[in-house]
Amino acid sequence: MTKRIAVIGGGIVGLATAYKLQEKMPDAKVVLFEKENKIGMHQSGRNSGVLHCGLYYQPGSLKAKLAVSGIQQMTDFCIQNNISHDICGKIVVASNEREINFLDDLADRGTKNGLAGLKFLTKEELTKREPFVSAKKALLVPQEGIVDYKEVMNTLASIIKMRGGEIILSTKITSVTNKGNTVIISDNKNEWEFDLIYNCAGLYSDRNYKKFTHKKRPLRIVPFRGEYLMLKPEAKKLVNHLIYPVPDPEYPFLGVHFTRLINGEREVGPNAVFAFKREGYSNMDFSIKDTLDSVTYIGFLKFIKNNFMFSMNELKSSLFISEFLKKAKKLIPDIDETMFVKGTAGVRAQAMDENGKLLMDFNIIREKNQIHVLNAPSPGATASLAIAAYIIENY
Numbered sequence: 280m281t282k283r284i285a286v287i288g289g290g291i292v293g294l295a296t297a298y299k300l301q302e303k304m305p306d307a308k309v310v311l312f313e314k315e316n317k318i319g320m321h322q323s324g325r326n327s328g329v330l331h332c333g334l335y336y337q338p339g340s341l342k343a344k345l346a347v348s349g350i351q352q353m354t355d356f357c358i359q360n361n362i363s364h365d366i367c368g369k370i371v372v373a374s375n376e377r378e379i380n381f382l383d384d385l386a387d388r389g390t391k392n393g394l395a396g397l398k399f400l401t402k403e404e405l406t407k408r409e410p411f412v413s414a415k416k417a418l419l420v421p422q423e424g425i426v427d428y429k430e431v432m433n434t435l436a437s438i439i440k441m442r443g444g445e446i447i448l449s450t451k452i453t454s455v456t457n458k459g460n461t462v463i464i465s466d467n468k469n470e471w472e473f474d475l476i477y478n479c480a481g482l483y484s485d486r487n488y489k490k491f492t493h494k495k496r497p498l499r500i501v502p503f504r505g506e507y508l509m510l511k512p513e514a515k516k517l518v519n520h521l522i523y524p525v526p527d528p529e530y531p532f533l534g535v536h537f538t539r540l541i542n543g544e545r546e547v548g549p550n551a552v553f554a555f556k557r558e559g560y561s562n563m564d565f566s567i568k569d570t571l572d573s574v575t576y577i578g579f580l581k582f583i584k585n586n587f588m589f590s591m592n593e594l595k596s597s598l599f600i601s602e603f604l605k606k607a608k609k610l611i612p613d614i615d616e617t618m619f620v621k622g623t624a625g626v627r628a629q630a631m632d633e634n635g636k637l638l639m640d641f642n643i644i645r646e647k648n649q650i651h652v653l654n655a656p657s658p659g660a661t662a663s664l665a666i667a668a669y670i671i672e673n674y
C-alpha cells in the first residue's frame with residue numbers, strides 16, 4: 280500500500296525532509312503543510328545565508344556530525360541544481376588574550392570534527408584577505424561559504440512537486456490525533472489521514488508537540504531575535520568575505536559578524552535579544568501569549584538570573600545602534616554609524632531546558648507515528664539535508 284506522509288512546516292528542514300522522503304520512498308505520497316502563503320517566511324528565509332562547516336560544535340555531537348555532512352550535501356545540491364553559492368572561506372578573529380585561548384580551542388574542535396586546512400593567518404595574510412580587520416589572532420576556515428537559502432528552498436519545493444508531492448500553503452495544522460496505525464491531521468476546516476507525520480515547525484515545534492501528543496513539552500522554545508544592519512554601497516569595500524568574532528562558548532550564538540551575501544550586499548549582525556513574540560521581527564512586536572509562555576517557564580527565569588548582563592547587553596544593542604556597533608567595531612574599528620542602514624531580522628527558535636540551559640544540540644523525538652524536530656537551530660539551514668536523512672533513517 281502507498282505510504283502517506285505529512286510534513287508540517289515549510290521551512291528548510293520541512294522541505295529537506297519531504298525531499299529526502301521522496302528519495303528514500305519514491306512510492307510514498309508526501310504532503311507538506313505550511314501556515315503562511317509562501318514557504319520559508321521565518322527562520323529559513325531570515326538568516327545569515329552562511330554555509331557552516333562544523334567548526335564550533337562539540338566533537339561527537341549530532342550537530343558536529345550533521346554540519347560536516349550537511350555542508351557537503353548542501354554544496355552538492357547547489358552544484359546539481361545551479362544554485363549560486365560561494366565557498367569563500369571565513370576568518371574567526373580573536374581580539375584579546377581570553378579570546379585567543381577560545382580560538383585555539385575552536386581550531387582544536389574543528390580538527391577533531393574533521394576539518395582540513397584550518398590555518399592561523401600571519402598579519403600579512405590577514406591584511407591581504409581583509410585589510411580593515413583588526414585581530415590579535417585570526418583563524419582561516421576555508422570550507423565555509425555563502426548561499427541564498429531562499430533559492431535552495433524554492434528548488435526543493437519545485438523538485439518535491441515535480442516528483443508528485445504536494446505543498447499546501449496557508450494551512451495551519453491545529454490538531455493531530457492518533458487513530459490506530461494512522462494519524463488524522465486537521466486545520467479546523469479539513470481533515471487528512473496519514474501513516475506518519477513529521478513536525479518541522481521551527482518556532483512552534485514545542486507547542487505543536489504538546490498539542491499533538493497531549494504530553495508535557497520536554498523543553499521550551501525561547502525566541503531570540505537577531506537584527507542586522509546593511510553596509511551602504513560606499514562602505515562595502517570594508518568586508519571581502521565572512522568575518523566572525525570568537526563566540527562565547529557558554530552560548531549557542533556566534534556573535535555579531537560581517538557577511539558578504541550571495542547578491543554582493545554586506546551585512547552585520549545578528550545580535551541575540553529575547554523576543555516578546557515568536558514571529559516578531561521588530562523590537563516593538565509583542566504577544567501576550569508568547570511572552571507569558573517564556574516568562575512563566577522556570578527555565579527562563581533561571582536563564583535570566585544567571586545571564587542578566589548578557590541579556591541586558593543584547594537588549595541595549597537592539598535599542599541603540601551605537602551599542603550594536605560596539606560589537607562589530609572589535610572586528611573592524613574603522614566603521615561608524617553613518618556607514619549603515621537598517622537591515623532585516625530573524626528570530627531563532629532556541630530550545631531551553633528547565634535548568635535554564637540553552638540546548639546546543641539538535642533534538643528529535645518520536646511519539647507513535649509522529650516525529651518531532653524539537654531543536655534545529657544554527658547551523659540548521661546548512662545541515663538541513665543531513666538532518667532530514669538522519670531523522671528518516673533513525674526515527
Ligand SMILES: Cc1cc2nc3c(=O)[nH]c(=O)nc-3n(C[C@H](O)[C@H](O)[C@H](O)COP(=O)(O)OP(=O)(O)OC[C@H]3O[C@@H](n4cnc5c(N)ncnc54)[C@H](O)[C@@H]3O)c2cc1C
Nearest residue numbers: 288290291292314323326327329452481505625659660661
Ligand atoms: C538570525 C538567524 C541567523 C541564522 N544564520 C544561519 C546561517 O547563517 N546558517 C545556517 O545554517 N543556519 C542559520 N540559522 C539557523 C537556520 O536558519 C535554522 O536552523 C533553520 O532555518 C531552521 O529551519 P526550520 O525549517 O526548522 O524552521 P523555520 O524556517 O522557522 O520553518 C518552520 C515553518 O513551520 C511553519 N509552521 C509552524 N507551525 C505550523 C503549523 N501548525 N502548520 C503549518 N505550518 C507551520 C512556519 O510557518 C515555518 O514556515 C540562523 C537563524 C536565525 C534566526
